[in-house]
Amino acid sequence: MSEEFVQILDWIAILCLLAGALLSLIAGIGLLRFPDLLSRMHAASKPQVLGLLLVLVGIGLRILPQEETGVFSAGTLVLVGLFQVVTVPVAGHIVARVGYRTGRIRRDLLGTDELADRLESDRFTKSGAENNVS
Amino acid sequence: MNTLWIIIAVLLAVAALMSMVRLLLGPSILDRALSVDALLAFSLTGLGAYAAFNRDPTVLPTLLVLSLLGFVGSVSIAKFVARRTESHDDEGPSVFRLAEDTVEEEGKTS
Numbered sequence: 001m002s003e004e005f006v007q008i009l010d011w012i013a014i015l016c017l018l019a020g021a022l023l024s025l026i027a028g029i030g031l032l033r034f035p036d037l038l039s040r041m042h043a044a045s046k047p048q049v050l051g052l053l054l055v056l057v058g059i060g061l062r063i064l065p066q067e068e069t070g071v072f073s074a075g076t077l078v079l080v081g082l083f084q085v086v087t088v089p090v091a092g093h094i095v096a097r098v099g100y101r102t103g104r105i106r107r108d109l110l111g112t113d114e115l116a117d118r119l120e121s122d123r124f125t126k127s128g129a130e131n132n133v134s
Numbered sequence: 135m136n137t138l139w140i141i142i143a144v145l146l147a148v149a150a151l152m153s154m155v156r157l158l159l160g161p162s163i164l165d166r167a168l169s170v171d172a173l174l175a176f177s178l179t180g181l182g183a184y185a186a187f188n189r190d191p192t193v194l195p196t197l198l199v200l201s202l203l204g205f206v207g208s209v210s211i212a213k214f215v216a217r218r219t220e221s222h223d224d225e226g227p228s229v230f231r232l233a234e235d236t237v238e239e240e241g242k243t244s
Contacts, residue, residue, distance in 0.1 A: 018138060
């Protein structure tokens, strides 16, 4: 591979890494400044998905052209991205659910609360029966 | 190009510091779990930047382990919080409530 091509790839890689670090900084500021759990989750999940994917692209562009057989590294990078994309929404969903049901969010900051209406109507239809939704 | 690497390191360090401040201040345990999760994402980014800087693929399995560890950690903390507050909540399953009530009554009578 020619020298100029590798240098162009390096520049693209470092721009990806810079974007990932910038997203991390934004998430740090959001964690510090936002008022309640849900908005902090909104801020903190940016570097977990988009930032990490950008960083993985950066690593790939930086490592793979130099290696003879980059199959192992490329497979590891793809697996990291796949696991993160699959697991972060699940973890965020569970944390938000527990935060909502144990009352650790600020309801005055919510624009609409459709889950409260739903829970209320569920309680009407299931009154008397055992309430085992949680 | 060297300056850009230093800028990346400084950005990550400042982000990690802010996340640790939230870890210290965090009003509830879920905020702390969230900030630990974000801290893990920052360390993933930092390890990735190290791997890219040295062109060194040996830390990539560590990225794999960390990305699974964050999921397990935050889910188990959330489940722990749900289980612990369930028995004190009016909306929880009545099995736990009944069990706790009988235990309290036994404690009073004995």
